[in-house]
Amino acid sequence: MVVKVGVLSLQGDFAKHHRILEVLGMEPVNVRYPRQLDGVEGLIIPGGESTTMTKLIRRNHFFEPLIEFGKSNPVMGTCAGLILMATEVPDARVNPLGLLDITVERNAYGRQVHSFTDALKVSVNQHHTRIPATFIRAPKITALGDGVRVVAVYRDEPVAVQQDKHIGLAFHPELDDVPFFHNILFGSQTNTLIQDQPDRIHAA
Numbered sequence: 001m002v003v004k005v006g007v008l009s010l011q012g013d014f015a016k017h018h019r020i021l022e023v024l025g026m027e028p029v030n031v032r033y034p035r036q037l038d039g040v041e042g043l044i045i046p047g048g049e050s051t052t053m054t055k056l057i058r059r060n061h062f063f064e065p066l067i068e069f070g071k072s073n074p075v076m077g078t079c080a081g082l083i084l085m086a087t088e089v090p091d092a093r094v095n096p097l098g099l100l101d102i103t104v105e106r107n108a109y110g111r112q113v114h115s116f117t118d119a120l121k122v123s124v125n126q127h128h129t130r131i132p133a134t135f136i137r138a139p140k141i142t143a144l145g146d147g148v149r150v151v152a153v154y155r156d157e158p159v160a161v162q163q164d165k166h167i168g169l170a171f172h173p174e175l176d177d178v179p180f181f182h183n184i185l186f187g188s189q190t191n192t193l194i195q196d197q198p199d200r201i202h203a204a
């Protein structure tokens with residue numbers, strides 16, 4: 001059976017995730033209304049503008065359904081998606097979902113470095129790889145709760161984190177055709193994050 005993965009399609013670069021999911025043999029589904037969550041097994045919250053997405057999440061009555069969905073399904077957030085998955089965002093215009101026990105500061109890389117790509121070493125349980133990572137007005141993870149694992153570090157700062165079945169990335173794997181995270185979260189060995197983690201300390 002083909003795995004159907006939702007891509008929250010309210011705003012931002014949701015379409016870019018389709019290709020990666022298709023290459024991995026999965027079916028991408030644009031999710032614009034809460035009822036569409038019933039038909040998917042995982043969800044991507046894409047990059048974009050977290051303040052705008054907050055407004056649209058409110059307008060489409062998505063807040064509670066997204067939290068509920070995350071209790072039993074894997075969610076991946078990239079950039080603005082990471083911001084929305086956080087527990088704390090010191091910006092009143094953003095209403096985060098609390099799927100990852102982290103504090104995230106928006107646009108933390110300063111004006112001069114709006115955007116850059118660099119190599120990143122990533123380790124998720126037994127899976128290790130080296131990938132290009134593109135950061136665009138990227139957020140910074142400034143605090144981590146106990147159950148959160150750091151999956152990648154850039155210049156001593158955590159830029160990819162995992163908690164329970166969820167993953168949050170400060171960068172954009174969909175812009176560099178990096179299928180690694182999509183595969184681990186939603187792929188054939190669905191959610192290897194959990195299966196490979198006998199020493200998991202956090203159970204949400």
Ligand code: GLN
Binds near residue numbers: 050080107
């Ligand atoms: N700066 C954006 C925000 O705060 C995130 C940028 C991105 O998703 N590339 O929402």
